[in-house]
């Protein structure tokens with residue numbers, strides 16, 4: 001056992017933060033208002049717009065990704081209105097639960113976990129439910145490492161005149177995502193995954209079409225997570241404190257540093273780097289007899305689901321990696337997969353080819369009798 005060795009995070013968030021980015025957290029805390037501060041905050045918003053690929057509005061709320069998703073759904077769809085929700089994993093199910101929580105009429109577009117939701121399914125559902133006000137989907141379904149084809153679905157949703165709401169918690173900054181070009185009206189992410197920053201903030205993008213729905217939503221839905229409130233403060237307090245409550249200033253500055261790094265490296269270069277690492281991992285996994293759970297055609301550059309060895313519950317491998325190797329990987333999520341697969345997250349800009357080799361070496365040394 002090497003229990004005093006620091007634990008290396010290879011989970012799908014939170015991720016290891018690059019050292020010089022993390023160092024920003026240790027600077028003296030800044031006030032959350034004032035001209036100088038607001039300039040730094042607004043720069044961060046502009047950087048986020050580049051990563052979202054949007055010219056729409058972007059907000060940065062204090063909260064985890066779920067808070068952002070909650071805000072998108074609750075602000076834009078009125079109680080009693082219909083929403084179609086793609087459910088092919090744990091987080092798709094969560095979207096449906098959030099929508100139910102707002103009293104929306106939820107139509108679940110169910111698909112077997114581990115398979116993407118086909119555009120044809122959404123097209124058919126929109127045809128059957130012409131009164132649907134919105135379609136909500138997860139981009140990268142982290143529970144099964146599946147990417148839903150939202151770039152094809154977006155135009156279908158637009159054609160039907162519905163809002164397109166996307167959970168990009170584990171995709172923004174890690175796989176291609178073009179908010180404006182793909183017709184996404186509301187998109188919520190989180191800082192602790194592919195954006196390479198600590199947990200605590202949720203960036204949200206809002207299109208002009210979404211604003212029409214949000215401003216017309218007169219059903220009660222709280223205050224903090226109402227995007228209408230955030231818009232008002234961004235306008236009224238633009239140069240001083242463009243949000244309704246105290247923001248997490250140290251987190252914002254750290255995010256700003258990580259976004260600068262991302263854009264300096266170049267989005268495309270970063271995404272290709274992740275892809276190469278994923279291929280290296282997949283090749284190595286096959287060589288050690290723990291093949292990837294999904295085929296290479298469905299490769300996700302930032303997350304790899306892996307089949308546990310025959311007869312061994314996946315949790316045993318996860319525990320071995322943490323206890324003995326001090327590498328934290330993630331179990332499968334959901335009843336169907338939790339014993340069969342484990343997941344390796346490589347969604348941090350800090351991950352290198354050597355890290356992938358270390359994980360492979362550590363996995364290769366697993367034996368079912370490691371506790372003996």
Ligand SMILES: Cc1ncc(COP(=O)(O)O)c(C=O)c1O
Pocket residue numbers: 012013064065066067091138140141142143167168169170190
């Ligand atoms: C796709 C997806 N959606 C939502 C969430 C929830 O995000 P948070 O824990 O930041 O609220 C996660 C977290 O892993 C996720 O992967």
